[in-house]
Amino acid sequence: MFANVQEYYYATSLRDALKKLGKNDGQIPVPVTGAFHLISSKLRAATCLVDISAVDLNYVKVEGRKLSIGGAANFQQIVASKELNEALNGLLPKAAQAYSTRIQRNTTTLQDVVFGYATFFDLLTALLALDTQVTVQGKQKRVVPLASFFSKENRAILGNTEIAVDFSAKLPSGDAGASLQRVALTDGDAVAILNVVAVLKMTGKKCAEARIAVGGGLPAPVRLTVLEQELSDKPVDAALVASVSAKAADLIQPVSDVRGSAQYRKQISSVLVRRALAEAYQFAKGRSL
Amino acid sequence: MNLHVTINNDPKDFACQPTDTLLDILRREGYSGVKVGCSNGDCGICAVLLNGRTVNSCVVLAAHCQNKTIETIEGLSAKDGTLHPLQKAFLDEGGAQCGFCTPGLILSAKELLDANPTPTDADVREALSGVICRCTGYVKPIAAVLTAAAEIRNAKGGVTA
Numbered sequence: 001m002f003a004n005v006q007e008y009y010y011a012t013s014l015r016d017a018l019k020k021l022g023k024n025d026g027q028i029p030v031p032v033t034g035a036f037h038l039i040s041s042k043l044r045a046a047t048c049l050v051d052i053s054a055v056d057l058n059y060v061k062v063e064g065r066k067l068s069i070g071g072a073a074n075f076q077q078i079v080a081s082k083e084l085n086e087a088l089n090g091l092l093p094k095a096a097q098a099y100s101t102r103i104q105r106n107t108t109t110l111q112d113v114v115f116g117y118a119t120f121f122d123l124l125t126a127l128l129a130l131d132t133q134v135t136v137q138g139k140q141k142r143v144v145p146l147a148s149f150f151s152k153e154n155r156a157i158l159g160n161t162e163i164a165v166d167f168s169a170k171l172p173s174g175d176a177g178a179s180l181q182r183v184a185l186t187d188g189d190a191v192a193i194l195n196v197v198a199v200l201k202m203t204g205k206k207c208a209e210a211r212i213a214v215g216g217g218l219p220a221p222v223r224l225t226v227l228e229q230e231l232s233d234k235p236v237d238a239a240l241v242a243s244v245s246a247k248a249a250d251l252i253q254p255v256s257d258v259r260g261s262a263q264y265r266k267q268i269s270s271v272l273v274r275r276a277l278a279e280a281y282q283f284a285k286g287r288s289l
Numbered sequence: 290m291n292l293h294v295t296i297n298n299d300p301k302d303f304a305c306q307p308t309d310t311l312l313d314i315l316r317r318e319g320y321s322g323v324k325v326g327c328s329n330g331d332c333g334i335c336a337v338l339l340n341g342r343t344v345n346s347c348v349v350l351a352a353h354c355q356n357k358t359i360e361t362i363e364g365l366s367a368k369d370g371t372l373h374p375l376q377k378a379f380l381d382e383g384g385a386q387c388g389f390c391t392p393g394l395i396l397s398a399k400e401l402l403d404a405n406p407t408p409t410d411a412d413v414r415e416a417l418s419g420v421i422c423r424c425t426g427y428v429k430p431i432a433a434v435l436t437a438a439a440e441i442r443n444a445k446g447g448v449t450a
Contacts, residue, residue, distance in 0.1 A: 006307065007307060008290060032350070035330060035345070036348055051353055076342075101333070103343045103344065103345055106344055107349060
């Protein structure tokens with residue numbers, strides 16, 4: 001796997017890491033945060049591994065309505081974050097916990113997830129629903145929507161010489177609720193047959209803002225913006241949620257694999273969207289639909 | 290390259306290659322309690338504590354552990370051979386069958402009990418879920434961890450759950 005690696009470099013700061021990654025000395029450097037189970041395909045050509053675990057990117061914080069997760073923070077930190085557990089009825093810790101086991105979560109980072117292009121994570125679906133912006137630092141700094149990582153054209157959006165340093169999102173204010181719904185072969189299966197995240201912000205009886213994302217059984221998670229618009233600025237009731245959810249199946253292109261057929265995934269998408277919207281409403285309003 | 294680590298409270302220096310995994314190094318240096326399983330980060334058989342957190346040593350590079358502390362199953366018992374309450378409870382409760390996954394189970398349990406001395410049954414199940422026992426003996430290890438937790442609390446004069 002690492003046939004070409006000759007050097008292991010300990011970056012002492014982000015600047016130091018970027019300098020090493022960007023050095024044009026004939027080497028092929030690759031950033032690593034700890035474990036390599038998600039980025040093994042990137043390591044085949046690497047000649048130098050740049051360890052960024054000591055760079056100060058392992059934070060998880062909520063300041064006001066802004067949440068920020070450092071690229072080298074591990075999933076278990078997200079699960080254990082008191083602040084995140086109190087935000088949006090614990091959506092992100094629940095989504096992070098859906099990935100595998102504590103041993104795996106202790107060494108899984110968002111930098112590795114996007115660098116290794118591992119798109120099945122429930123956490124990615126949740127972050128997509130929150131309109132997460134990713135700060136990518138290379139020779140230049142740029143802030144890109146997480147969604148842009150998932151389009152075919154941008155699959156290689158994160159180069160070897162760059163680091164996804166920060167994942168930030170704004171939490172909705174006021175009466176807001178969120179829900180993660182997933183179906184998997186077993187409770188502990190890290191890869192869902194399908195996962196759905198809904199976030200609802202309510203103003204009185206009306207939906208001020210809706211966000212719906214679907215992932216797990218798709219090539220990459222997607223937002224169902226058509227459905228979001230159908231909910232927006234309308235009084236939310238069971239009939240509206242049912243009619244909107246029924247259209248989910250037509251808006252996704254799931255895969256067929258060992259976990260389930262595309263047809264099955266389409267069937268359950270409508271059910272999961274309905275459940276997610278109902279639970280998000282319940283959290284937002286304190287009562288069921 | 291030279292690797293400086295503290296294993297089971299003993300400072301150690303090893304020569305290693307940048308591509309050696311932590312599992313490679315530990316096995317080579319005689320820590321045979323660390324077992325080789327899937328070598329893919331899936332089964333938890335090779336789990337060790339790295340700075341107090343369980344990791345699958347087969348997918349962590351040894352170089353990443355520079356200046357860090359590592360605990361293996363060999364480090365749990367006292368120098369005089371007195372077993373750690375988790376080890377004793379696994380014996381008393383019949384928590385080990387073939388024994389191959391037992392180091393991973395016990396170290397996962399230690400991570401849990403170090404942070405949460407009063408775990409519920411669900412906490413224990415969650416903590417052990419990263420280690421696959423092919424004897425399928427999960428019930429007794431769970432009982433053993435709960436017994437050990439009570440034993441540790443009692444020894445500290447704490448409250449029982």
